[in-house]
Amino acid sequence: xxxxxxxxxxxxxxxxxxxxxxxxxxxxxxxxxxxxxxxxxxxxxxxxxxxxxxxxxxxxxxxxxxxxxxxxxxxxxxxxxxxxxxxxxxxxxxxxxxxxxxxxxxxxxxxxxxxxxxx
Amino acid sequence: xxxxxxxxxxxxxxxxxxxxxxxxxxxxxxxxxxxxxxxxxxxxxxxxxxxxxxxxxxxxxxxxxxxxxxxxxxxxxxxxxxxxxxxxxxxxxxxxxxxxxxxxxxxxxxxxxxxxxxxxxxxxxxxxxxxxxxxxxxxxxxxxxxxxxxxxxxxxxxxxxxxxxxxxxxxxxxxxxxxxxxxxxxxxxxxxxxxxxxxxxxxxxxxxxxxxxxxxxx
Numbered sequence: 001x002x003x004x005x006x007x008x009x010x011x012x013x014x015x016x017x018x019x020x021x022x023x024x025x026x027x028x029x030x031x032x033x034x035x036x037x038x039x040x041x042x043x044x045x046x047x048x049x050x051x052x053x054x055x056x057x058x059x060x061x062x063x064x065x066x067x068x069x070x071x072x073x074x075x076x077x078x079x080x081x082x083x084x085x086x087x088x089x090x091x092x093x094x095x096x097x098x099x100x101x102x103x104x105x106x107x108x109x110x111x112x113x114x115x116x117x118x119x
Numbered sequence: 120x121x122x123x124x125x126x127x128x129x130x131x132x133x134x135x136x137x138x139x140x141x142x143x144x145x146x147x148x149x150x151x152x153x154x155x156x157x158x159x160x161x162x163x164x165x166x167x168x169x170x171x172x173x174x175x176x177x178x179x180x181x182x183x184x185x186x187x188x189x190x191x192x193x194x195x196x197x198x199x200x201x202x203x204x205x206x207x208x209x210x211x212x213x214x215x216x217x218x219x220x221x222x223x224x225x226x227x228x229x230x231x232x233x234x235x236x237x238x239x240x241x242x243x244x245x246x247x248x249x250x251x252x253x254x255x256x257x258x259x260x261x262x263x264x265x266x267x268x269x270x271x272x273x274x275x276x277x278x279x280x281x282x283x284x285x286x287x288x289x290x291x292x293x294x295x296x297x298x299x300x301x302x303x304x305x306x307x308x309x310x311x312x313x314x315x316x317x318x319x320x321x322x323x324x325x326x327x328x329x330x331x332x333x334x335x336x337x
């Protein structure tokens with residue numbers, strides 16, 4: 001996805017050029033927010049493409065030793081659930097909870113719901 | 120020119136950031152609450168463009184997370200409301216803080232309102248503007264922690280973006296607009312979001328616990 005790589009490059013350049021300080025980002029953002037926007041524009045891309053974009057984001061973060069943004073794994077879980085991949089959805093909610101303990105109450109709610117559906 | 124007697128004011132203003140000197144905001148409730156996680160509800164929309172709400176919602180995670188907060192997955196949250204029969208943002212924003220806390224377990228909730236979203240066409244150019252208001256409320260006590268408003272326009276110059284975290288985010292978004300012709304409203308909403316929800320912005324939100332700047336009133 002050249003577009004997103006370009007954006008990351010611009011972010012870095014902008015950071016270096018900024019007058020007061022030169023912060024770097026805490027998270028590997030790449031495709032998460034574009035995937036959120038696409039989720040609400042159903043005519044543009046299908047769930048499979050959005051899943052692929054998020055999986056690529058996770059791979060990129062793993063390769064570079066960076067962190068994915070909060071919510072990415074949970075959103076991937078939603079996309080899996082919407083396409084009938086229930087077990088993978090639950091795994092993603094569990095990953096979100098492990099990476100971000102602040103998410104525990106909501107992830108537990110989703111995990112409980114998912115397990116009830118599976119029964 | 121500041122009177123020398125207001126030494127505390129000067130110290131505070133100086134620590135609020137190297138670039139500007141704003142009127143100080145009362146952060147006492149915010150500092151006492153120390154929220155770690157933020158539940159963002161779908162924005163209410165007063166603009167004529169039906170895309171406005173989700174255009175902004177899909178871009179609020181970046182500035183809040185980069186400021187050090189855990190941001191609940193915005194679309195999963197929205198889907199949870201839908202499955203419980205709540206579809207429009209106004210209805211969702213009417214849910215009590217006690218109920219929100221019970222289901223989502225977040226420390227704070229962010230209410231957003233898009234007041235302007237769209238393009239004004241003029242003779243030789245056009246201007247796309249997005250304006251939004253935000254209220255951060257403690258989900259355990261219902262107390263207001265912070266409120267703010269921000270606007271952004273496609274006809275701004277790149278030099279006006281300022282420094283630091285928000286400068287970086289705004290600069291990147293402005294450059295993106297210059298290079299893209301489609302979906303300007305969404306691009307401008309990204310700048311509005313960065314201005315509205317980045318820490319280190321004059322009178323903006325404070326840094327959250329996941330930021331290395333946590334605890335600095337910068």
